[in-house]
Amino acid sequence: MEYNDKAVGGLMKYIMYWEYDPENHDKVIEKLKKFREAIKKNPDKFPKFISKNYASIDGPKGFQLIETDNEEHLANFSAYYMPEVRLAFETIIEVSKSLELFKKLYD
Secondary structure (H helix, E strand, O other), X not given: OOOOOOOOOOOEEEEEEEEEOHHHHXXXXXXXXXXXXXXXXXXXXXXXXXXXXXXXXXXXXXXXXXEEOOHHHHHHHHHHXXXXXXXXXXXXXXXXXXXXXXXXHHO
16 A cells, blocks of 8 residues: 555544643633634634533543644644643544444445
8 A cells, every 4th residue: 555645535523632730720721812813813724623612520621623634733733732731632533424434344
C-alpha cells in the first residue's frame, strides 16, 4: 500500500477532551476570552465547534464536539491553549457509517 498524504473524505468529527489544573483557572478563562476574539478574526485557522462545551462536575475538565478537514486546525488550537490546557482528540463517526464500514470490511 502506498502512502498518500492528501486528505481523504472531507470533514472529520472529533471529541475534543480538555482538562486543566485548578490553579490555572484564571489564565485559562483569560485565554478563552481572547480566543473568542481570535476565532472571529481568523475562523479559517481553527476547527469548527459543532456542540456546546460540556464540563465535568468533578473538576476542570470536559469535552466539545468539533469538525475539520485540516490537521493544522487541531495544532493551532492546541498551541493556543498550551501549556495550561491539556487537549486530546478522538475521531468519531456516526454509528450508521461505522456499521457500513465494518460490513464492507468483514463481508
